[in-house]
Amino acid sequence: MSETDNWDKAQPLLPANSPQDRPMFIILMILAFLATLSLLSIKSSFSTAKSWQAELQNTLTVQVIPTVEIPDAAEQVKSILENKPDVISIAELDPEYSASLLAPWLGETPLPDDIQLPALLSVSTLPGQEFDIDVLETEFNQAGLNASVDNHQQWSTDFKKSVLAVQTLAILAFILIFTAIATAIVFATRAGLSGRRMLIDVLHQIGAAPDYTAKLFSRRFALSGFKAGLFGAIAALIILFFLGLITAGAVGSMKFIPDIKSGPANILLAALIPVVMAGIAGLSAWRTVLKTLFDEVYP
Amino acid sequence: MSSHPLSTQPEDEDSIRFEHVGMRYGRGEEVLNDVSFTLKKGSMNFLTGPSGAGKSSLLKLMYLNMRPSRGLITLFGQDTSQIDIGAIPVLKRRMGVVLQDFRLIQHLNVFENVALPLRVAGVKRDAYQENVVSLLKWVGLGDRMRALPPTLSGGEKQRAAIARAVISKPEILIADEPTGNVDMEIGKRLIRLFSELNRLGTTVIIATHDLSLIPSGATHMTLNNGVLTIPENDNGSGAANV
Numbered sequence: 001m002s003e004t005d006n007w008d009k010a011q012p013l014l015p016a017n018s019p020q021d022r023p024m025f026i027i028l029m030i031l032a033f034l035a036t037l038s039l040l041s042i043k044s045s046f047s048t049a050k051s052w053q054a055e056l057q058n059t060l061t062v063q064v065i066p067t068v069e070i071p072d073a074a075e076q077v078k079s080i081l082e083n084k085p086d087v088i089s090i091a092e093l094d095p096e097y098s099a100s101l102l103a104p105w106l107g108e109t110p111l112p113d114d115i116q117l118p119a120l121l122s123v124s125t126l127p128g129q130e131f132d133i134d135v136l137e138t139e140f141n142q143a144g145l146n147a148s149v150d151n152h153q154q155w156s157t158d159f160k161k162s163v164l165a166v167q168t169l170a171i172l173a174f175i176l177i178f179t180a181i182a183t184a185i186v187f188a189t190r191a192g193l194s195g196r197r198m199l200i201d202v203l204h205q206i207g208a209a210p211d212y213t214a215k216l217f218s219r220r221f222a223l224s225g226f227k228a229g230l231f232g233a234i235a236a237l238i239i240l241f242f243l244g245l246i247t248a249g250a251v252g253s254m255k256f257i258p259d260i261k262s263g264p265a266n267i268l269l270a271a272l273i274p275v276v277m278a279g280i281a282g283l284s285a286w287r288t289v290l291k292t293l294f295d296e297v298y299p
Numbered sequence: 300m301s302s303h304p305l306s307t308q309p310e311d312e313d314s315i316r317f318e319h320v321g322m323r324y325g326r327g328e329e330v331l332n333d334v335s336f337t338l339k340k341g342s343m344n345f346l347t348g349p350s351g352a353g354k355s356s357l358l359k360l361m362y363l364n365m366r367p368s369r370g371l372i373t374l375f376g377q378d379t380s381q382i383d384i385g386a387i388p389v390l391k392r393r394m395g396v397v398l399q400d401f402r403l404i405q406h407l408n409v410f411e412n413v414a415l416p417l418r419v420a421g422v423k424r425d426a427y428q429e430n431v432v433s434l435l436k437w438v439g440l441g442d443r444m445r446a447l448p449p450t451l452s453g454g455e456k457q458r459a460a461i462a463r464a465v466i467s468k469p470e471i472l473i474a475d476e477p478t479g480n481v482d483m484e485i486g487k488r489l490i491r492l493f494s495e496l497n498r499l500g501t502t503v504i505i506a507t508h509d510l511s512l513i514p515s516g517a518t519h520m521t522l523n524n525g526v527l528t529i530p531e532n533d534n535g536s537g538a539a540n541v
Contacts, residue, residue, distance in 0.1 A: 207390075207391035207420065
């Protein structure tokens with residue numbers, strides 16, 4: 001048996017777990033964690049805003065004020081609306097629920113009998129159809145009905161502004177985090193190469209082509225960037241999973257927390273982080289090694 | 300020692316030729332001044348001179364680590380100023396270099412360090428394993444193949460560095476103060492090792508400040524203040540004035 005029979009694998013020229021790379025690896029992992037949270041929040045804010053926007057755009061709220069002369073005004077308004085081809089459904093809010101909406105201002109005391117609450121009708125319309133509110137209100141008035149129509153335009157405009165502000169901040173945060181990642185990777189690559197300068201010199205001396213050395217470092221740093229990105233992204237997904245469990249059933253602002261149980265889209269998006277980090281690290285190492293070789297090593 | 304694992308190179312041409320070469324660092328004075336000589340293929344040469352005389356600079360020009368400020372250097376018949384950058388690795392594989400600080404990769408064991416030039420050249424592991432083992436035995440490191448450089452003695456490191464320099468059967472071996480970090484006894488053994496390599500056809504040039512190490516029959520070049528002198532009675536078997 002030969003003395004080298006059990007030497008199946010060559011030792012790596014660049015060991016994977018070098019202690020000198022560890023601090024930067026941890027920093028990259030944290031940045032990847034933040035980038036994943038930021039990226040998924042952006043996506044979540046867009047999809048939530050889109051869904052809310054769609055809900056608002058396809059609904060009208062009609063407020064009908066009953067009178068002594070026409071006690072069934074709400075029914076008459078309903079029948080007018082039912083004849084409109086673009087109306088899908090009409091739902092009248094429970095009067096008790098309507099009364100409860102006033103409780104924060106008027107307290108729990110029942111309203112006097114002579115004060116009648118307006119009836120509130122929630123009307124669903126076909127998507128993409130724009131109702132002319134003025135025409136509709138005129139039609140009600142001509143029928144002797146005191147009804148006003150709200151297409152939520154004001155609320156929708158305010159909502160759009162708020163959502164745009166949140167999204168701008170999230171995108172800005174993501175850009176800053178990713179710039180920090182790219183800068184940290186370039187710094188880590190240069191520091192890593194500087195610590196391994198002797199290896200570069202020796203490889204050059206024994207006749208390694210520049211591409212060989214560049215590929216060696218590029219692969220090593222790409223793998224390192226991928227690992228840091230992967231650990232950071234997985235940690236972010238785990239946190240989001242538990243946040244999703246805690247806030248399950250919550251409404252409103254909680255919808256902005258990315259729901260990773262809703263499908264593979266969020267996970268696929270998170271998977272982009274390690275891939276992009278690997279790409280930046282590999283490219284950065286490739287360029288830095290070639291620059292070092294041509295600027296300093298080659299005569 | 301085991302039988303020699305390296306082959307020889309019979310062609311008859313100059314390995315290295317310097318013509319009126321000068322070299323300076325930046326805007327400083329020339330450290331090499333109008334140096335001209337040829338190294339015959341298969342010759343054994345020693346370069347001596349005091350510290351700061353320019354020995355290392357001269358060797359760096361030989362192994363393409365620096366460019367001259369003026370003059371012409373011909374390596375294996377090729378003008379080095381005309382060599383394409385892509386051809387430099389190929390030329391470097393025809394040379395073995397041993398430096399005073401060994402330059403062993405600390406996280407690779409002796410076997411891997413010595414096998415590095417073959418690995419870089421794309422030789423399959425199966426094809427070089429036995430060669431590396433027999434060379435390590437030949438230089439007396441048969442039982443230290445798995446040792447990491449930090450655990451080696453000065454002499455062992457030096458022999459590992461020499462083994463790495465010769466494993467790919469270079470046509471020229473350039474050694475800069477190879478005995479600088481070892482005691483006299485090991486120094487003499489290393490010189491015998493170089494002589495053995497030379498006997499098998501490798502052109503050898505060794506820079507040293509220790510005149511007692513120079514064996515009889517070897518060409519002795521002296522560098523002083525950047526000026527090279529070669530004994531006129533040298534008959535051309537080794538270095539010669541141009």
